[in-house]
Amino acid sequence: MKKATYLVTTSLITAMMVLGSCGLSMAGGTEILGAGATFPYPLYSKMFDVYGEQYAIKINYQAIGSGGGIKQLAEKTVAFGGTDAFMTDEEIKAAGAPIVHIPTCLGAVVLAHNVPGNLEIRLTPQVVADIFLGKITKWNDPQIVAVNPGVRLPDMAIVVVHRSDGSGTTFIFSDYLGKVSAEWKQKVGVGKSLNWPVGLGAKGNPGVAGLVKQLPGSLGYVELVYALQNKMSVARIANRAGNFVLPTIESVSAAAAVTMPADTRVSITDTSAEDGYPISGFTWLIVYREQAYAGRSREDALQLVKMLSWMIDEGQQFTEPLQYSPIPKEVAALADSIVAGITYQGTPLLAK
């Protein structure tokens, strides 16, 4: 008797679990899966939370890094990827079908320092490159003193702190240095992990920030969002127009005021914009232009493009409260036209 009861209960529970999971997936309609860059993760989770509530849809974004996002999209395990470094032509070719980039917000890399006295330090591109090449080693080097009139710089060794893990932040920073210094381009190059000539490595933005706080005289690079949240002392950097620009939400958005290519795949480091902060960059979501692949239904594809167009439009209101820089109007218009060009079996999904 006991055994029978046991059997009945277990089978009931199993049946309920099976039915329950079915019910869940039916009630939620579709779930949109995404993966990629960690930098915009706080913003995306806010956006997806609000959007998901409004339209009763579940969006699951895994912050596994830009490289992982590209890989997962190419393997078609996710519906969209997120990346801080746009895909190269070879990478798109390797993915097998055209992939479009949709800019969602802007980020910047700032130079945080730990020079006693909470000084406001100005740096020129050449000085930044020379410090990270190990050619300038003291804070009172004549080249630094020359651009900081009135600032009493100490006779202190500069301890360079860089990222030890592969990172989109490192990519943007080295992309900038490669543009402003021929020597950097030739000796070190541009990439997510580099062969650093000098300095200490630390894992992640928190690692770099922690080490900079620990070591007097240190200079490290971190994401703007991270530096703002932790109230770190950051340097003003001279842009191409010769203005020393403090990294702020506005100056980063201003950096995007350049001539944009139609596919938005552009590096805006060393921007020509007059008030733009020179070490800025877009972060993108990437999707296949033709959505009828790997058994995706028209409904799946429609949900995805609706979400994308919401993110570049209404979703932008969440950028500034979270200390991200919104994409400028002109770029949003361009992104809109890219989303409008996403098709299902050849016909655009969004009717104009």
Next chain:
Amino acid sequence: MTTNAAERGVRGAHRAEDSFKWGLYVAAILVVVLLVAMLLTLLTSSIPSLRHLGARFIYGTTWDPVASEFGALPFLVGTLATSFLALLISIPFSLAISIFLGEYFREGPLSSFLKSAIDLLAGIPSVIYGFWGLFVLVPLVRALEMKLGVAPYGVGVLTASLVLTIMIIPYSASLSREVIQMVPRDLKEAGLSLGATRFEVIRKVILPYARSGIFAGALLALGRAIGETMAVTMVIGNSNLLPKSIFSPANTMASVIANEFAEASESIQVASLIEVALLLFVVTTIINLIGRQIIKRVSFE
């Protein structure tokens, strides 16, 4: 009827014993299969790097993902330097702890408190050791470096070794304590009856008798130090250049894999990182084999 039941009982016991035996076989073989499978996976996945770099991978000192040049010597040196330095520093402490708990204070509240404190030390997640190292040890080492007049980074081989020392002490200490406790009472009493002092008994009877066990504890601790990733990466400075002194920043094999694997997009970089894992596997195996030989040689007849 009763004999039948008894027979059935015996047969049942046999069957149970058989299935138990088979269960053990399967479990044991599975472990070996897993080990071999791991080695094979590492080997096949690192073929592109083995082909591209050859022996340069072992003696090369440049790790440049941009130029696809991967030399793992700095990481090999970093791993060996930090783990052996940690082992060296830990030996006096773990030996003292094990003699204290295994010989002088075998029972009582103080001893059980100390024992659980040491066990707790072994259970703390390594990221906590890393944080502690970053916020407590780094300033201390920095102050020392300023006194000595070397570059005051605070992070580097020495700091990593010190964190590792604290992490591995529980392993060697508890194993050594067990073997010291197992030294036969009559041997110790014989020593004492000949007029030896307690210290002489420890030096001439207990330590020689227990030395293979103590050595095995040290080997276990070394294995833990070689594989440690998180705590080391937080305080070693992660510089891919060959360390010049114990104050230089460096990097270890485990740490470079953890740092670069997630964002490695070039297939040659992925293969090289897997080859680092293969190298770590081989190094661990070699150290274990040498260790076993030494244990065999020093064990008490």
